Amino acid sequence: MLKLFITATDTDAGKTYAAQALAHAFVSKNKKVAVYKPISAGCERIHHDLVNEDALLLLAQSNCQQTITQVNPIAFEQPIAPHIAAAQLKQEINLTDIQEGYERITALETDIVICEGAGGWRLPLGQGKFLSEFVQASHQDVILVVNMKLGCLNHAVLTYQSIIADGLKCLGWIANCPEDMPYLTENISELTTLLPIPKLAVLPFDKDITKAAKRIDISLLTSLL
Template sequence: MKKRFFVTGTDTDAGKTYFTVGLLLAAKRAGLKAMGLKPVAAGAEMIEGAWRNQDAHQIMQANSVQLAYEQVNPVLLEAAIAPHIAAQQEQRLVTAARLEGFIKGALLLPHELALVEGAGGWRVPLNDREMLSDVARSLGYPVVLVVNMKLGCINHAVLTAESIIRDGLNLAGWVANSADSQMPCYEENLQTLKSILPAPLMGELSYAQSVEVVEQEFDNLLSNL
């Protein structure tokens, strides 16, 4: 049975790619055919002799289903700024329908798990009419919310969850990610989020732990999907 999820975050640098890559590597350890996609990415750099986005490159390397970079990240924008502004600067039109087509094309390959990672938070504009959330809504996949555990995360997480549900999508669960350091009163904030968010906590990702601990956290996450 195929499992497909759309991965979003409470904000930029919430840990979406960290979650996506870690889960793909856990799937690889479990012998699953898994792929991650980042259909639109802003911020290009020269990697292995080609212009690529660092996050999308990491996802490509973690995939157990072999995909070309252009399949993982079909729309690469040069500047590391909001995608719609980067697209305007390059005089390119990025549409929800075009991104959906790229995603569905890649998903024709045999797989057991697919993760489609968004850019920034939930309401990220693609152009003057559409947002990246329109792509998620068209796909209809369950959504995993990565919560950046820092001051202000409760408000960000609750508003994002409300938007996902208002868009008619299933919030499959959320992940508590300590992206930079353990926040003050972490446990109290975690318990508050558990009591407010209308979806289960799938797992916690801790800060600056050993490889063994990190792998175990993602193995546990994989079992909770």
């Protein structure tokens, strides 16, 4: 089983978009794909349940008959830092709960589990804990999404170094290009030099996720199956 964790240089950096495209690409190759977004903030209350739009988008690309609660077990209504949202409700975000939810996903008959983080690599959970500790405990391989904007070179290198310092493998990076960035080509070229991992895709925003999926080179990843 290939276990992938999608992180990014910051929040709203394109993690969900990249994760959708990856899931679609694998499904198009007849792979069984399950998805997991353990924590979300910024949810709509539907029939007494908190439903996150990003989690729904991921669920739409999976093919393992999951429920939205399985995909996103920890959800908060306010679009704020999850540990602050939890504190306001006098709750705690527990690493054990996140791990147990993940184990239920990996117990499915699946070839690939795509797990999307929240925020950046060092998302605080409160009590001095970070979401990255869950990635370490579950031995996932990491894909880094770089939000192509001013400052991304520094953010990308620091995030990559942090992943490696945590003893994890970063399999590759994806350039997410939602806006017209000055000197975009030059910045992507510089990152290709700075990051000693493969560039898996350059993703300009496209509402058609099928087109985005076709832009991803998953040959390196499928070779691990």
